Amino acid sequence: xxHKKQKECLxxxxxxxxxxxxxxHIRPLIELNDKINSLTxxxxxxxxxxxxxxxxxxxxxxxxxxxxxxxxxPRGEGIQTRVPLVLQLRETITSEEYALIKIASSNSSAxxxxxDKIGSEVxxxxxxxxxxxxxxxxxxxxxxxxxxxxxxLTLIDLPGITRVALSDQAGGDGKKLETLILxxxxxxxxxxxxxxxxxxxxxxxxxxxxxxxxxxxLDPEGKRTxxxxxxxxxxxxxxxxxxxxxxxxxxGIPSQMVYAVRNRTASENKNNLPLVEVRRLEMIxxxxxxxxxxxxxxxxxxxxxxxxxxRIQYENICETLPLTRLxxxxxxxxxxxxxxxxxxxxxxxxxxxxxxAELIDACVCCLKDQIHGxxxxxxxxxxxxxxxxxxxxxSLVVKDWKEARKKDCGNASVLYSEEKFLGAFSxxxxxxxxxxxxxxxxxxxxxxIEVPKGEPxxxxxxxYSCSAFCEGDEIxxxxxxxxxxxxxxxxxxxxxxxxxxxxxxxxxxxxxxxYVDKVTSESExxxxxxxxxxxxLSDLQDEFLSNIESLHxxxxxxxxxxxxxxxxxxxxxxxxxxxxxxxxxxLPIVVLKRLRKNxxxxxxxxxxxxxxxxxxxxxxxxCNCIKESAHPQLLLLLEKKMGDVFEEQMKVLGTHHAxxxxxxxxxxxxxxxxxxxxxxxxxxxxxDGSATPSYLADLDPERxxxxxxxxxxxxxxxxxxxAYWKLMKKRFVDNIIMSTHSELVSKPIYNILKxxxxxxxxxxxxxxMVSLLSPAEDAVEERTFLCSRLKKLVEALELxxxxxETVMPRVLL
Numbered sequence: 084x085x086h087k088k089q090k091e092c093l094x095x096x097x098x099x100x101x102x103x104x105x106x107x108h109i110r111p112l113i114e115l116n117d118k119i120n121s122l123t124x125x126x127x128x129x130x131x132x133x134x135x136x137x138x139x140x141x142x143x144x145x146x147x148x149x150x151x152x153x154x155x156x157p158r159g160e161g162i163q164t165r166v167p168l169v170l171q172l173r174e175t176i177t178s179e180e181y182a183l184i185k186i187a188s189s190n191s192s193a194x195x196x197x198x199d200k201i202g203s204e205v206x207x208x209x210x211x212x213x214x215x216x217x218x219x220x221x222x223x224x225x226x227x228x229x230x231x232x233x234x235x236l237t238l239i240d241l242p243g244i245t246r247v248a249l250s251d252q253a254g255g256d257g258k259k260l261e262t263l264i265l266x267x268x269x270x271x272x273x274x275x276x277x278x279x280x281x282x283x284x285x286x287x288x289x290x291x292x293x294x295x296x297x298x299x300x301l302d303p304e305g306k307r308t309x310x311x312x313x314x315x316x317x318x319x320x321x322x323x324x325x326x327x328x329x330x331x332x333x334x335g336i337p338s339q340m341v342y343a344v345r346n347r348t349a350s351e352n353k354n355n356l357p358l359v360e361v362r363r364l365e366m367i368x369x370x371x372x373x374x375x376x377x378x379x380x381x382x383x384x385x386x387x388x389x390x391x392x393x394r395i396q397y398e399n400i401c402e403t404l405p406l407t408r409l410x411x412x413x414x415x416x417x418x419x420x421x422x423x424x425x426x427x428x429x430x431x432x433x434x435x436x437x438x439x440a441e442l443i444d445a446c447v448c449c450l451k452d453q454i455h456g457x458x459x460x461x462x463x464x465x466x467x468x469x470x471x472x473x474x475x476x477x478s479l480v481v482k483d484w485k486e487a488r489k490k491d492c493g494n495a496s497v498l499y500s501e502e503k504f505l506g507a508f509s510x511x512x513x514x515x516x517x518x519x520x521x522x523x524x525x526x527x528x529x530x531x532i533e534v535p536k537g538e539p540x541x542x543x544x545x546x547y548s549c550s551a552f553c554e555g556d557e558i559x560x561x562x563x564x565x566x567x568x569x570x571x572x573x574x575x576x577x578x579x580x581x582x583x584x585x586x587x588x589x590x591x592x593x594x595x596x597x598y599v600d601k602v603t604s605e606s607e608x609x610x611x612x613x614x615x616x617x618x619x620l621s622d623l624q625d626e627f628l629s630n631i632e633s634l635h636x637x638x639x640x641x642x643x644x645x646x647x648x649x650x651x652x653x654x655x656x657x658x659x660x661x662x663x664x665x666x667x668x669x670l671p672i673v674v675l676k677r678l679r680k681n682x683x684x685x686x687x688x689x690x691x692x693x694x695x696x697x698x699x700x701x702x703x704x705x706c707n708c709i710k711e712s713a714h715p716q717l718l719l720l721l722e723k724k725m726g727d728v729f730e731e732q733m734k735v736l737g738t739h740h741a742x743x744x745x746x747x748x749x750x751x752x753x754x755x756x757x758x759x760x761x762x763x764x765x766x767x768x769x770x771d772g773s774a775t776p777s778y779l780a781d782l783d784p785e786r787x788x789x790x791x792x793x794x795x796x797x798x799x800x801x802x803x804x805x806a807y808w809k810l811m812k813k814r815f816v817d818n819i820i821m822s823t824h825s826e827l828v829s830k831p832i833y834n835i836l837k838x839x840x841x842x843x844x845x846x847x848x849x850x851x852m853v854s855l856l857s858p859a860e861d862a863v864e865e866r867t868f869l870c871s872r873l874k875k876l877v878e879a880l881e882l883x884x885x886x887x888e889t890v891m892p893r894v895l896l
Contacts, residue, residue: 109235115883135280139293142243153230185224309341315372426862456617474599528549532545640808653670702725735826768782
């Protein structure tokens with residue numbers, strides 16, 4: 084992600100000539116800048132001034148650096164610069180000339196070497212950093228050279244761009260090797276703080292230079308691009324001056340940023356001529372070659388180039404360090420916020436027990452609030468603007484990349500990072516080790532943002548940058564900005580091509596830096612779906628009651644179909660136990676039992692729904708109170724115990740429900756509701772002044788008068804069965820709902836959960852208690868990693884405290 088940079092006008096002292104600046108002005112500033120670059124190397128969003136030397140292979144880049152530094156660097160067939168070489172040139176303050184060398188990422192001290200050993204030692208350290216083969220790797224080597232008559236300058240030399248690969252370079256794939264080197268060059272020269280020194284041989288057509296093409300892409304106005312034409316002494320044809328002039332005009336590079344140089348000759352190297360003498364001989368030859376050059380068109384010679392690089396470096400450092408400081412300050416806040424959100428290791432068992440009890444109590448209190456309806460909506464739903472202007476980092480580690488890429492991995496080929504939050508919004512990386520698109524073997528990387536249900540979010544503008552590292556080496560970085568709307572996933576497919584992904588092995592790390600620029604909320608009120616447990620249980624009760632009501636409607640009991648069914652039953656039992664002509668006394672009971680045969684099934688469904696809702700809500704609250712990354716073992720233990728409690732209560736409730744269903748077999752009630760209902764229906768039928776319900780429409784008094792005794796008994800039986808069904812239904816629903824709430828809600832939450840969880844958690848011995856509260860290994864590693872980065876940034880800020888751009892002399896160019 085690119086920060087929005089606002090360059091402030093520096094109110095430095097009076098303008099001065101560069102020549103009047105002393106080493107006391109320049110060296111401390113360069114040393115400070117180098118240290119800041121070193122300390123912020125792992126922060127992609129922080130950049131300070133650096134001069135990056137790029138060029139196509141065999142264009143004289145190494146020879147140029149040798150001429151500037153006065154030392155010999157590794158030479159030979161193919162790519163010799165396989166890793167970035169941070170070349171720190173300093174004039175010695177003593178009579179000694181020497182060099183210090185180390186791998187930049189190493190914590191060990193730099194090795195002191197003599198100048199004549201530099202070539203062999205750089206070669207040796209390159210093998211240590213990049214391996215025994217010829218592959219290139221983004222593992223910088225720092226080489227600090229102290230010698231007489233040396234300009235104070237820091238350069239970063241990158242591998243030469245080539246399309247020809249050896250067998251042990253990128254699998255022998257020249258195109259892949261070129262892409263790899265170009266990617267490295269792009270990462271170093273993309274930041275606006277980078278100065279790009281393009282090295283191009285006088286022997287080639289400048290327009291074919293891959294490094295120049297990349298520079299023109301990333302710096303189209305040419306404000307930070309230098310062109311150095313090398314090997315001018317080998318250009319036998321006339322017209323080199325016109326060639327350089329044409330390049331200046333067509334490429335839009337300012338003439339003061341273009342230089343023509345002659346590399347050191349073989350005899351000069353062999354005789355180990357002093358740097359001053361080499362440059363004097365160079366200028367004698369250059370003045371002869373370019374005698375017709377117009378004054379001020381472009382620069383000549385190594386000394387002029389070196390002075391200009393020092394000048395540009397000084398000015399750029401003065402210009403960029405204030406902004407770098409602001410970026411570091413912002414990054415410190417982000418890292419500190421991320422560290423604060425991560426759990427700490429607790430070594431004291433007493434503190435661990437207290438912490439566990441506190442977490443359990445908080446969980447149970449939240450559950451009670453959910454039952455009471457006291458949970459604050461303010462706490463449940465975050466302010467949509469709470470994450471504006473904030474940022475976070477995500478990281479996903481794949482320890483065995485080859486294994487993750489296998490076709491038979493199934494769902495394991497899709498991996499997720501740890502979920503992180505800004506306010507109530509969650510952010511997560513989704514990695515497809517093998518995608519399902521047209522390029523099915525490529526790698527896809529996506530950013531998932533989840534918005535809480537009911538959160539009035541309309542749009543979220545997010546900037547994010549994703550990178551992939553293989554064994555610490557950066558493979559690819561992609562950046563973009565998107566307008567997020569609900570249920571969208573952003574990312575790249577492919578993020579890594581099939582060929583490149585197949586060549587990678589070992590540990591892969593995928594990172595994302597996310598910055599929330601703007602959040603827009605809905606103007607209209609919206610219905611919140613994320614209701615509390617009490618509301619969910621109320622819905623389940625209403626649904627249960629509705630299902631019971633739908634079994635047999637009032638119309639059903641007075642329908643022709645039911646009447647015929649009763650008549651059939653009466654005929655079938657005629658002559659049985661009972662007085663002559665009467666209905667068998669057990670017949671209504673048989674009919675009622677038949678009518679309620681589905682009650683047990685509906686009761687089980689309701690019981691299961693309440694169980695699932697309570698367990699799911701309780702587990703969610705537990706996970707919210709105890710983060711998995713903070714105390715994974717405690718969470719696992721309590722989650723199991725919580726599940727066991729609800730499972731046990733479910734069994735108790737099942738037995739209780741079976742008893743309630745069994746009670747209804749008695750067909751008994753001391754409640755007068757049954758007779759009241761019977762009397763009310765008869766009054767509705769025979770009272771001319773009352774409004775008759777629609778389900779009694781067919782039972783008008785005139786029709787009943789002309790019925791036979793058997794038919795009238797049938798009507799009485801309909802009324803009595805209907806009245807008892809209403810009584811039983813009311814009693815059954817009340818008993819089921821009350822017992823369910825008692826066994827699955829009240830008893831677990833108020834009486835059982837807290838005691839059970841405290842007992843299982845706090846019964847451990849001291850050693851086990853500390854282990855139980857230990858953070859997740861990934862969280863510990865991430866905290867250590869973030870603390871290490873934070874420490875470096877704090878050190879960088881401390882160094883910058885002594886830097887005051889307002890007192891630095893401004894150079895008069």
